[in-house]
Amino acid sequence: MHxxxxxxxxxxxxxxxxxPHRVFGTARGLYEVxxxxxxxxxxxxxxxxEIAVEHGPEVLRTxxxxxxxxxxxxRASPELGEPVAEALALIPRDARVVSICTGAFVLAAAGRLDGRPAATHWALAARFRRLFPYVDLDADVLFIDDGDVLTSAGAAAGMDVCLHLVRKDHGAEVANEVARCxxxxxWRDGGQAQFIPHPVPEATAAGTAATRQWALERLHLPxxxxxxxxxxxxxxxxxxxxFRDEVGMSPGRWLIQQRVVRARQLLEGSDLSVDQVAGKVGFATAASLRRHLHAAIGVSPLAYRRTFRATEGEAGTRELDRAG
Structure with missing residues (x-):
């Protein structure tokens, strides 16, 4: 078990x-938390x-x-206290490190985020930037996967990033099972922008939810x-x-995002060719699908398919081919 x-x-x-225990602990016994x-x-x-815990910092070595x-x-500070710094030093160099909300302040104080993209709760963005000007903070996203370091926004975004890791390790089927449980x-649409306070639309004003659902049923159309x-x-x-007020992004960007999500599902769960997948999700050509998929997750369609068609044991350890 991981x-x-x-x-x-x-x-x-x-x-x-x-x-973490709620999400990873629900994933078919694939993780030990x-x-x-x-x-x-x-x-x-x-x-x-107070909360009693079973272990001391020595388990971080494992x-x-x-x-x-x-x-x-x-309690946030630009410098770590000695006990926290000593505990973090025990983490293996090849381990993934994930922060939820203000946990990013700890990683930043440890120097783990210098020159790297990171996320934290939108309401704390100004303070974070003052304390850690060398971090490339993006306060609009729900989480950022930068390979060995992942950072996320507020409480629900902690669920998002953990589900993302389950999906990355073991595919959509397992992640969807966990989400249902x-x-x-x-997967949630949009970023934190949809949760930042804005003037409330008039109660009589129409929303865009019905149109979003209508569009999801017609992604294959231009x-x-x-x-x-x-x-x-x-x-x-x-x-x-x-649309931007409700979703946190433009309609065009949202459509591309939904097409990429649907393409990933088809690449994982079907034997359709890349050209066929592109047509099913509304990208004009396979080249367009490749470009948008690479922009979203850093891999080609074939590399993505190989990763999620790996055996169960391999799926948790194989890295995505970012050169594909």
Whole structure:
């Protein structure tokens, strides 16, 4: 089993602390999840109780993936305390490291994010940038996968990034099973922009949800902004504005994202050729599919298919062919 070690710090948020076990622990017994603190003693949560953990920092030496849940941001500092620094130093160099929400502050203070893209909760973006100007923070996304380091936004984004890893390790079927058990979507559209406070639309105003569903059923067609706005019964300008308010991205970008998601499903679960997959999801050519898939996840269609057609034992360890 792939060992996931969760490092609980003082001030930890109890809900997010449980996310790794809830997600990875539901994945067909493919992961072992253990929790530790920097000294093996109970940790104070951000609520009115302490949390006892089974392990001390020595288990970090055995980790293949380490998850750092969020903690009270009032404790955040540009430098790590000695116990935390010593604990992080035990993590194997080839282990993946994942942060949820304010856990990114810990990775940044450890220098793990210098010059790299990272995510954290949108409400903390300004403070994060002040403390860690050498990190390429993107406060609009739900999570960022930068290979050996993954960072995510607030609580629900912790579910997103863990489900993403299950999918990356073992494919869509297993990730979808886990999502159903957790009663959460296997993939969420958009980024954090949809959760940042905006003026509330008038109660009588139409939304774009029905049109999004309509478009998902017609991804194979060359849909235009005019098609979408016409279905919604709005002007082009009104539709584009309302769509961005609700989804956090433009209609065109959303369509490409949905086509890539559907293409990934077909590459994983069908024997269709790359040309056929491109046609099924609305990309004009196989070259267009290759370009958009590579932009989204850094691999070619054939490399992606090879990864997810690997044997179960290989699927958890094979790296995506980023040169494909």
């Amino acid at each position: 060992r996931v070690v969760v490092l609980a710090l003082d001030g930890v948020y109890p809900f997010e602390l449980g996310i 253990v929790t530790c603190s920097v000294d093996g003693r109970p940790v104070r949560s951000d609520s009115d109780f 980790a293949e993936t380490v998850v750092i849940p969020p903690y009270d941001v009032g 957790c009663v959460v979507p296997p 849909l235009t902004l005019a098609d979408l706005a016409g279905h919604a019964g709005m002007s082009l300008r009104t539709f584009a504005r309302r």
